[in-house]
Amino acid sequence: MTTPVPIAVPRKGRPLEAVLDRFANVAGLEVATLADDVTSTLRYEKAVTKGELAADRGPYERLADYSTPADPYAPEYTLLRDDREGMPRRIVFDAVRVDVDGVPVELIGREEPFRSLRTHEFALGFDSADLVLEEVVELRPAGVEGLADVNDRIDPRESDVRVVTGLGDTVYHTLMATPELLPAGADLDRSFVTDFGGDFCISPRYERLVTAVLGTDATADLTFTYPDPDHGEEEAAIAETGLGVYLTVTGSTAREHGLVLGEHLFPSETVLMRNAAETSGAIDRVRDRLVRPESASALSV
Structure with missing residues (x-):
């Protein structure tokens, strides 16, 4: 069996929903249904965490119900300890396997996808463009005006990560x-x-x-x-x-x-990123498929 291309993704919130929407757009109805399922599950869990809804079962029971290891294409979830005061553990996304143009892809949840790419754990990943500016964009007298300026401000000695495209959740x-x-x-x-x-x-x-x-x-x-x-x-x-x-x-x-x-x-904006030092035919094929031709924020990398 072909080894899936691993892609680091956020574990929850608007950035993960933007990622799931992109995969739904490029991988068809089955993935769109899966994306809707993950999104609705996490919105419910967020409401439970915030006290807006009362769950009739404990987190471990819900976690066991959501994840079905016997099905290799079922989404999996995990418990995350929220460090904010008064916030309990929260069920968040962990992983799911999908196909993109015949290439198996595994979306893997990470708290900081950008940093997972920086350490070469992943070749592809999604995270907020804000984090790139906070960590690796060079400070200059003139400011950065948009995504198109970002890659020019990254010192290749500092990071191999480059922004590929924005997802439009702006x-x-x-x-x-x-x-x-x-x-x-x-x-x-x-x-x-x-x-x-x-x-x-x-x-x-x-x-x-x-x-x-x-x-x-x-x-x-x-x-x-x-x-x-x-x-x-x-x-x-x-x-x-x-x-x-x-x-x-x-x-x-x-x-x-x-x-x-x-x-x-x-x-x-949530952005697709690549580690330029990690490449293969399968990685490049998935990356190119995720960049829609009509995307105005696609960058030359």
Whole structure:
């Protein structure tokens, strides 16, 4: 039997759903049905974890029911300990085997797929583009404006991982400001930030990402501040600070806090990645099939 091509994928949430949608699009109805099953199972388990639903059986009983080892194509799940305060163990995705154009593929859940590619455990994987900026994109005076800039900023001595394409599950790191901070007729964009000096509110983990996106010239005179994790939403903290950046889809919460929405700085998107040092005919075939010709964010790698 042909050895499956292993692909590292997220264990839960929107990024995993985006991955399953992509495989459903390229591998047919049977995989689409499987993807729906995994998605509905994990949404139910998330609701149980958050206390929105009450399960009539314990986690081990549910886990045994979900996974059917006798069927090589049944999805498998595992228990994950959530480190956040007050969060119990959660059932998450572990693995499933599918076929892509006659090539067997095994999707394997990882907490940090990007790092699994960096250590050459996998040749292909999916993870957030944010993590690439946080870890390996070189900081330069000018910022990164989109996925097309990312690979050019990765030092080949630092990492063999390259972004292949985005999956389109896009939310944006968006500039926000109070109206009082903006002069009449001013645009809330990168150039405004470059000329600005003062407090700039961001999520704590995103200091390097924001520096990569805006560039070191724009951030030289900024003082990063962070929301108090025990007091309200990030948008409220930005409104108090006056200027900042946060992830948005519609921007409705930001407007509720009286904020003006500015430039979409960078797409926070699930991306297909490859380790350029790990290759084979089967790996390349699967990679090429996963990149849809109409995908606007496909990159040259």
